[in-house]
Amino acid sequence: MNNPFDLIDARLSNIETLLLDIKHGPIKQNTQPEADQLLTIQQASEHVRLTVPTLYGYVHRSEIPVCKRGNRLYFSKQELTAWIKKGRKKTLSELSSEADHYLAQN
Numbered sequence: 001m002n003n004p005f006d007l008i009d010a011r012l013s014n015i016e017t018l019l020l021d022i023k024h025g026p027i028k029q030n031t032q033p034e035a036d037q038l039l040t041i042q043q044a045s046e047h048v049r050l051t052v053p054t055l056y057g058y059v060h061r062s063e064i065p066v067c068k069r070g071n072r073l074y075f076s077k078q079e080l081t082a083w084i085k086k087g088r089k090k091t092l093s094e095l096s097s098e099a100d101h102y103l104a105q106n
Contacts, residue, residue, distance in 0.1 A: 036076050036077060036078045037076075037077040037078075038067070038074045038075065038076060038077075039074065039075045039076075039077055039080070040072075040073075040074070040075075041055055041056070041073050041075070043075075044075035044080060047075075047077060047080055047081075048083075048084060059073060064080075064083060065079040065080070065082075065083055
């Protein structure tokens with residue numbers, strides 16, 4: 001027969017784990033950053049949701065990060081994601097805050 005205190009202790013441990021997950025999110029087993037992945041032009045096109053000809057245009061104008069080996073183009077998934085995020089438009093409150101800061105400085 002199990003000790004009733006062991007049962008209570010196990011249940012309390014489960015409750016504590018659930019509360020910590022709610023407060024801090026689940027504990028990740030693997031804390032290493034995801035390895036960068038190289039994409040072909042077709043894969044990059046799917047990732048950024050642009051057509052292949054549009055990507056070739058960006059490459060030709062050096063507007064997108066790319067690696068070239070021979071006649072092949074390779075795109076870093078992390079760099080493409082960063083490139084997309086770099087084009088983020090600021091909100092009205094961010095623009096207003098920057099304007100206030102600029103006016104206070106000058």
